[in-house]
Amino acid sequence: xxxxxxxxxxxxxxxxxxxxxxxxxxxxxxxxxxxxxxxxxxxxxxxxxxxxxxxxxxxxxxxxxxxxxxxxxxxxxxxxxxxxxxxxxxxxxxxxxxxxxxxxxxxxxxxxxxxxxxxxxxxxxxxxxxxxxxxxxxxxxxxxxxxxxxxxxxxxxxxxxxxxxxxxxxxxxxxxxxxxxxxxxxxxxxxxxxxxxxxxxxxxxxxxxxxxxxxxxxxxxxxxxxxxxxxxxxxxxxxxxxxxxxxxxxxxxxxxxxxxxx
Amino acid sequence: xxxxxxxxxxxxxxxxxxxxxxxxxxxxxxxxxxxxxxxxxxxxxxxxxxxxxxxxxxxxxxxxxxxxxxxxxxxxxxxxxxxxxxxxxxxxxxxxxxxxxxxxxxxxxxxxxxxxxxxxxxxxxxxxxxxxxxxxxxxxxxxxxxxxxxxxxxxxxxxxxxxxxxxxxxxxxxxxxxxxxxxxxxxxxxxxxxxxxxxxxxxxxxxxxxxxxxxxxxxxxxxxxxxxxxxxxxxxxxxxxxxxxxxxxxxxxxxxxxxxxxxxxxxxxxxxxxxxxxxxxxxxxxxxxxxxxxxxxxxxxxxxxxxxxxxxxxxxxxxxxxxxxxxxxxxxxxxxxxxxxxxxxxxxxxxxxxxxxxxxxxxxxxxxxxxxxxxxxxxxxxxxxxxxxxxxxxxxxxxxxxxxxxxxxxxxxxxxxxxxxxxxxxx
Numbered sequence: 129x130x131x132x133x134x135x136x137x138x139x140x141x142x143x144x145x146x147x148x149x150x151x152x153x154x155x156x157x158x159x160x161x162x163x164x165x166x167x168x169x170x171x172x173x174x175x176x177x178x179x180x181x182x183x184x185x186x187x188x189x190x191x192x193x194x195x196x197x198x199x200x201x202x203x204x205x206x207x208x209x210x211x212x213x214x215x216x217x218x219x220x221x222x223x224x225x226x227x228x229x230x231x232x233x234x235x236x237x238x239x240x241x242x243x244x245x246x247x248x249x250x251x252x253x254x255x256x257x258x259x260x261x262x263x264x265x266x267x268x269x270x271x272x273x274x275x276x277x278x279x280x281x282x283x284x285x286x287x288x289x290x291x292x293x294x295x296x297x298x299x300x301x302x303x304x305x306x307x308x309x310x311x312x313x314x315x316x317x318x319x320x321x322x323x324x325x326x327x328x329x330x331x332x333x334x335x336x337x338x339x340x341x342x343x344x345x346x347x348x349x350x351x352x353x354x355x356x357x358x359x360x361x362x363x364x365x366x367x368x369x370x371x372x373x374x375x376x377x378x379x380x381x382x383x384x385x386x387x388x389x390x
Numbered sequence: 391x392x393x394x395x396x397x398x399x400x401x402x403x404x405x406x407x408x409x410x411x412x413x414x415x416x417x418x419x420x421x422x423x424x425x426x427x428x429x430x431x432x433x434x435x436x437x438x439x440x441x442x443x444x445x446x447x448x449x450x451x452x453x454x455x456x457x458x459x460x461x462x463x464x465x466x467x468x469x470x471x472x473x474x475x476x477x478x479x480x481x482x483x484x485x486x487x488x489x490x491x492x493x494x495x496x497x498x499x500x501x502x503x504x505x506x507x508x509x510x511x512x513x514x515x516x517x518x519x520x521x522x523x524x525x526x527x528x529x530x531x532x533x534x535x536x537x538x539x540x541x542x543x544x545x546x547x548x549x550x551x552x553x554x555x556x557x558x559x560x561x562x563x564x565x566x567x568x569x570x571x572x573x574x575x576x577x578x579x580x581x582x583x584x585x586x587x588x589x590x591x592x593x594x595x596x597x598x599x600x601x602x603x604x605x606x607x608x609x610x611x612x613x614x615x616x617x618x619x620x621x622x623x624x625x626x627x628x629x630x631x632x633x634x635x636x637x638x639x640x641x642x643x644x645x646x647x648x649x650x651x652x653x654x655x656x657x658x659x660x661x662x663x664x665x666x667x668x669x670x671x672x673x674x675x676x677x678x679x680x681x682x683x684x685x686x687x688x689x690x691x692x693x694x695x696x697x698x699x700x701x702x703x704x705x706x707x708x709x710x711x712x713x714x715x716x717x718x719x720x721x722x723x724x725x726x727x728x729x730x731x732x733x734x735x736x737x738x739x740x741x742x743x744x745x746x747x748x749x750x751x752x753x754x755x756x757x758x759x760x761x762x763x764x765x766x767x768x769x770x771x772x773x774x775x776x777x778x779x780x781x782x783x784x785x786x787x788x789x790x791x792x793x794x795x796x797x798x799x800x801x802x803x804x805x806x807x808x809x810x811x812x813x814x815x816x817x
Contacts, residue, residue, distance in 0.1 A: 143513050146513075150506060154499075158496070228471070230471075231469075231489070231494060231512075384472075387471055
């Protein structure tokens with residue numbers, strides 16, 4: 129019964145795919161509206177980030193890691209994708225209040241569009257990342273075949289959180305601000321800026337419980353260590369799908385109250 | 391077409407209830423949530439109470455009712471924006487709603503880009519939009535402007551584009567909420583004929599409008615809602631007539647109670663040679679002025695219908711009496727004249743006359759009543775005010791009151807101007 133309803137929701141999303149596409153395209157187009165570089169910022173911004181982090185960490189703060197800029201850059205982009213998608217999805221329903229009060233469309237489109245828009249931006253970032261890897265002598269390898277799998281799992285996990293937080297923020301507006309702190313803390317608890325080996329032995333299991341560690345380590349495995357990701361990735365992939373179903377079920381249950389709450 | 395198909399319903403609503411929560415001061419932040427565990431003072435207001443209806447496929451149905459009667463909420467329930475609290479609703483077919491035109495338009499995008507954007511909100515695929523693009527552009531009459539950013543459009547152009555998209559998405563059911571006031575007259579006519587064409591094609595159309603003429607002409611059936619309740623439905627002409635009568639009665643009551651309040655709250659104004667009384671009851675622009683030497687004082691004025699009732703609203707062509715009650719202050723008032731003038735609210739004099747012009751001799755008593763009987767109040771629909779005066783034949787005012795009375799004319803016809811000139815058409 130509920131499964132059927134959730135499937136209907138997804139069918140409706142599929143019917144409105146053109147709207148989803150247009151929404152994503154609009155977000156990407158208007159993101160850098162009015163700036164001189166415009167769409168180029170999609171590439172310039174990760175490039176500048178690379179410069180800042182590599183200067184900071186290879187000159188000022190020395191990390192016991194080879195080619196630290198690459199070590200960092202190959203995971204930072206995916207972290208940024210995750211964190212900005214979660215952050216902006218939390219306010220998307222409230223921000224779209226004007227639209228959803230006036231026109232009917234499947235509300236799932238909104239969080240999906242945020243996460244998809246972020247994904248596309250991330251893929252553009254990879255266009256900068258891969259040449260940078262080559263520049264440092266890290267050549268594409270057979271393990272790159274894992275890349276679509278990792279990206280897909282990250283997408284599912286991010287979307288699960290997007291459904292959850294976009295719905296919760298409608299009823300509880302503070303969440304948006306709480307999230308920005310949580311995401312900052314989460315970054316430092318995830319081995320993005322440092323290698324797992326730096327974590328004291330007794331806390332390592334805790335990091336194993338952090339879903340984003342699994343994602344980040346997988347990216348680093350294929351880009352930096354030239355090896356296949358840990359099998360925990362697939363376990364996590366299944367969990368992520370489960371989480372997506374649950375959080376979408378919650379979203380679907382409360383979405384009819386959105387219009388009245390905002 | 392099979393016979394059974396004719397009986398199919400497009401929209402079926404059974405015992406539908408919908409309430410809104412009205413928060414006095416809604417705690418949506420953490421602090422407030424902890425401080426006041428209950429979520430603020432939520433008042434519940436039922437905006438739809440036990441509404442049932444069935445709209446057959448291919449019919450055009452109108453909803454009438456005063457503001458806040460629940461029409462728009464009902465339409466939002468039909469589109470799926472709102473979900474009922476109780477009851478059932480089933481909608482067969484693709485719905486396009488013209489509830490809010492241009493919602494989701496992006497100002498920096500061109501008209502053409504907005505067509506793609508907006509049409510996709512109605513659930514169209516790229517190919518479907520491609521196919522309709524030309525007819526949308528043509529219908530909007532935007533021509534070359536279609537490739538300019540929407541922010542450069544005039545509001546008329548904007549609405550035309552929005553309407554063209556909404557009407558061209560080829561819905562099975564079209565919900566239209568009070569948007570026929572789009573663009574200029576010519577475009578409005580085009581919209582209405584487009585709606586008629588859709589009706590011919592067998593589309594189901596639901597219309598909410600305050601334009602009763604259009605409603606009566608277009609709709610197969612009218613539903614009348616008041617105060618969240620479906621009052622009745624049926625033949626457009628009959629329902630609209632009944633609705634208008636109802637409006638007249640309730641407005642009458644409102645105006646009377648307002649007038650009563652005004653009387654109660656009015657501070658007695660010491661009459662001076664020229665005193666100004668702010669009169670906010672009927673119209674903010676109303677500013678009563680009064681002057682004269684008080685030899686004769688007009689104590690009371692009223693407009694009376696043939697049943698002897700004091701009224702504010704009259705039907706066109708109805709007989710009325712304008713009554714003036716006076717009191718004489720000086721015993722030797724010479725050659726008094728009583729006069730009236732009827733003005734439109736904008737100050738246009740519609741008609742004026744007095745006892746001197748009409749050669750009616752006036753004899754005064756200590757107090758008395760003068761009646762100006764109008765056999766047929768042949769004014770067109772609208773609001774009017776009346777000046778009354780008592781003055782000397784040479785014009786010296788005894789008591790002159792502007793805007794002493796206000797009244798409203800209701801009419802079934804939409805003729806315009808000032809007065810009704812009896813006429814007929816010979817063709």
